[in-house]
Amino acid sequence: MGERTRAITIADVAARAGVSQASVSRVLNRKQSVDPAIVRAVQDAIDVLGYTPSVAARSLVHGRNDTIAMVVPDLENPLFQGILKGLSLAAASDHYRVLVADTAEVVDDEEATAIEARHRCDALVLCAPRMPEERLRRLVARVAPVVVVNRPLPGAEVPIVGVDYARGIRDLVDHLRGLGHERIAYVSGPAASASNAERLRGVEEASAADPSVRIDVIAGGSRLDDGYMVAEAVTNARAAGVTAVIAFNDLVALGLMTRLTELGVSVPRDLSVAGFDDVPMARFSTPRLTSMSVPRGEIGAQAWARLRTLIAGGPIEHSVLYRPRLEIRDSTGPVAA
Amino acid sequence: MGERTRAITIADVAARAGVSQASVSRVLNRKQSVDPAIVRAVQDAIDVLGYTPSVAARSLVHGRNDTIAMVVPDLENPLFQGILKGLSLAAASDHYRVLVADTAEVVDDEEATAIEARHRCDALVLCAPRMPEERLRRLVARVAPVVVVNRPLPGAEVPIVGVDYARGIRDLVDHLRGLGHERIAYVSGPAASASNAERLRGVEEASAADPSVRIDVIAGGSRLDDGYMVAEAVTNARAAGVTAVIAFNDLVALGLMTRLTELGVSVPRDLSVAGFDDVPMARFSTPRLTSMSVPRGEIGAQAWARLRTLIAGGPIEHSVLYRPRLEIRDSTGPVAA
DNA sequence: CTGTTAGCGCCTTCAA
DNA sequence: TTGAAGGCGCTAACAG
Numbered sequence: 001m002g003e004r005t006r007a008i009t010i011a012d013v014a015a016r017a018g019v020s021q022a023s024v025s026r027v028l029n030r031k032q033s034v035d036p037a038i039v040r041a042v043q044d045a046i047d048v049l050g051y052t053p054s055v056a057a058r059s060l061v062h063g064r065n066d067t068i069a070m071v072v073p074d075l076e077n078p079l080f081q082g083i084l085k086g087l088s089l090a091a092a093s094d095h096y097r098v099l100v101a102d103t104a105e106v107v108d109d110e111e112a113t114a115i116e117a118r119h120r121c122d123a124l125v126l127c128a129p130r131m132p133e134e135r136l137r138r139l140v141a142r143v144a145p146v147v148v149v150n151r152p153l154p155g156a157e158v159p160i161v162g163v164d165y166a167r168g169i170r171d172l173v174d175h176l177r178g179l180g181h182e183r184i185a186y187v188s189g190p191a192a193s194a195s196n197a198e199r200l201r202g203v204e205e206a207s208a209a210d211p212s213v214r215i216d217v218i219a220g221g222s223r224l225d226d227g228y229m230v231a232e233a234v235t236n237a238r239a240a241g242v243t244a245v246i247a248f249n250d251l252v253a254l255g256l257m258t259r260l261t262e263l264g265v266s267v268p269r270d271l272s273v274a275g276f277d278d279v280p281m282a283r284f285s286t287p288r289l290t291s292m293s294v295p296r297g298e299i300g301a302q303a304w305a306r307l308r309t310l311i312a313g314g315p316i317e318h319s320v321l322y323r324p325r326l327e328i329r330d331s332t333g334p335v336a337a
Numbered sequence: 338m339g340e341r342t343r344a345i346t347i348a349d350v351a352a353r354a355g356v357s358q359a360s361v362s363r364v365l366n367r368k369q370s371v372d373p374a375i376v377r378a379v380q381d382a383i384d385v386l387g388y389t390p391s392v393a394a395r396s397l398v399h400g401r402n403d404t405i406a407m408v409v410p411d412l413e414n415p416l417f418q419g420i421l422k423g424l425s426l427a428a429a430s431d432h433y434r435v436l437v438a439d440t441a442e443v444v445d446d447e448e449a450t451a452i453e454a455r456h457r458c459d460a461l462v463l464c465a466p467r468m469p470e471e472r473l474r475r476l477v478a479r480v481a482p483v484v485v486v487n488r489p490l491p492g493a494e495v496p497i498v499g500v501d502y503a504r505g506i507r508d509l510v511d512h513l514r515g516l517g518h519e520r521i522a523y524v525s526g527p528a529a530s531a532s533n534a535e536r537l538r539g540v541e542e543a544s545a546a547d548p549s550v551r552i553d554v555i556a557g558g559s560r561l562d563d564g565y566m567v568a569e570a571v572t573n574a575r576a577a578g579v580t581a582v583i584a585f586n587d588l589v590a591l592g593l594m595t596r597l598t599e600l601g602v603s604v605p606r607d608l609s610v611a612g613f614d615d616v617p618m619a620r621f622s623t624p625r626l627t628s629m630s631v632p633r634g635e636i637g638a639q640a641w642a643r644l645r646t647l648i649a650g651g652p653i654e655h656s657v658l659y660r661p662r663l664e665i666r667d668s669t670g671p672v673a674a
Numbered sequence: 675c676t677g678t679t680a681g682c683g684c685c686t687t688c689a690a
Numbered sequence: 691t692t693g694a695a696g697g698c699g700c701t702a703a704c705a706g
Contacts, residue, residue, distance in 0.1 A: 054699050057699035100421070
């Protein structure tokens with residue numbers, strides 16, 4: 001890598017500077033102190049020759065290559081993008097780079113992809129929202145050091161950086177309750193998604209905590225289209241008394257609102273709609289979308305912090321769960337009188 | 338990399354199988370024909386030991402590591418995400434992985450980042466829309482094999498995969514002209530952006546080709562906020578007779594429409610608005626946004642195709658320029674009578 | 675402080 | 691067809 005023609009090596013530098021390779025290596029790594037004259041000679045030789053050390057050789061000697069991998073189901077998901085960005089920037093500040101491995105939503109490939117990616121790198125960030133728990137647990141043990149992002153994994157020896165989706169849903173329900181809504185619909189995400197399961201748990205908890213509220217679940221999805229297409233089901237629910245909708249995420253909420261507008265359903269007058277994730281677009285929809293904000297970049301940065309500790313041989317640090325922050329905008333309002 | 342404890346090596350496998358390392362290497366790489374008995378013995382040993390070859394050692398020997406890097410100014414830009422996804426998938430099908438290097442919009446870091454990334458990888462995909470041409474030309478020569486994405490670079494020895502933005506703008510202007518618009522405003526992107534320059538060229542060409550049309554340029558930006566904030570300037574332009582707006586990209590168009598709606602300006606009745614890039618959200622805005630579609634994933638895939646040829650020692654293949662496709666939706670309409 | 679010597683794990687001639 | 695040996699480029703002992 002890194003060279004077109006026959007690369008110049010540390011031996012060339014040593015020869016030109018009239019010293020041993022070890023000395024060159026020393027000035028390169030500033031480990032021991034070296035005679036200033038030699039340092040200068042070596043520096044000169046390096047400059048003249050335009051030498052750069054081979055990362056491959058270094059990797060072989062050190063047993064690491066200052067690279068981590070992030071495995072994601074879909075690079076086009078704004079949530080993962082934000083995490084990747086945060087991870088990439090944080091890692092870069094420690095001279096680490098990030099390899100991306102998009103599994104294109106094929107759950108059955110995730111395991112192999114993760115193992116392969118891990119083999120090229122020093123550590124792994126795993127986003128595998130749909131992988132069965134047991135399989136993920138085995139995988140995690142196999143590819144350590146690793147941190148799991150955006151889903152719980154009870155009992156596994158791995159740091160987790162995630163979001164308290166259940167709590168977020170409860171907070172959202174509270175918000176709607178405060179506006180007078182008692183009949184709410186939750187448009188669910190992908191059936192196998194762990195974070196959808198967490199949200200559903202939040203739905204249950206909210207129902208249990210407040211008998212006056214009733215929350216129906218409508219099968220949805222995770223993308224704009226899914227929200228668009230679920231609109232009919234939502235209007236049916238509305239006819240049956242539902243006054244507010246919580247969507248799996250903002251994309252679904254935005255797609256839903258688009259269709260509702262077409263159908264002549266006014267948000268929030270006829271129906272309140274809330275999303276989750278607080279993607280940039282949420283502030284720019286009409287009406288502006290009430291959402292639960294999730295610190296995407298921060299999740300990536302925290303994942304790196306934990307990974308760095310593990311790489312350095314440190315302990316498995318405490319997991320973190322971010323509590324989503326309610327962003328009240330214009331798509332939710334008081335229940336119609 | 339790839340190991341926690343002392344890794345097992347090809348020597349361990351050889352020992353257990355009772356053959357030489359060379360034989361193991363042979364069955365691993367299925368190069369020469371090997372005695373079936375040996376093959377079996379080696380396979381068994383590999384399975385029992387759970388051996389996987391060291392990528393670092395391989396890299397050192399081969400001088401490559403089956404990894405390419407993509408340098409981008411901002412991972413959160415939907416355009417680059419799409420390209421990255423396409424690139425990543427295409428490369429993966431050839432057992433290559435992609436390293437991402439986000440320069441966080443700091444143009445002065447791009448050069449160093451590119452060189453560093455290139456040093457870790459076999460080749461580079463460069464997205465550097467704001468780097469001065471001359472500097473980019475020098476850089477490109479230095480980091481080959483490389484392909485430049487999404488900007489022209491006349492006279493450089495490098496394949497380019499890009500978009501004919503000028504043509505796209507002209508097609509868009511034609512569309513608006515067909516609807517009767519003669520006074521158009523172009524909300525420009527970042528001043529240093531090469532693709533903005535291309536769009537401006539399209540604006541000039543369109544004006545030159547059709548004297549009946551007049552296109553004003555309004556300074557904008559590249560994000561939702563920029564579009565939102567430029568709305569006042571746009572309404573002023575409208576007061577001065579402008580009947581249609583072309584935004585630098587969809588994000589700007591969407592932000593602009595949001596603000597226009599707030600200001601009571603009806604799109605497309607009072608003003609037509611068109612974007613560029615055709616991001617997923619364009620189909621879901623209210624009104625649905627007319628845009629110029631750009632094949633994001635395909636750009637990434639083509640970038641990989643060219644890179645692969647270069648890596649294999651092939652020639653610099655022809656550059657490609659995609660012609661954006663007009664997606665007529667509801668945000669553009671006939672000029673008011 | 676410096677040079678010599680062994681590897682890191684793998685592939686690849688070269689003989690046998 | 692197989693094994694032995696050298697080397698990819700660098701670093702880390704170990705002497706000197």
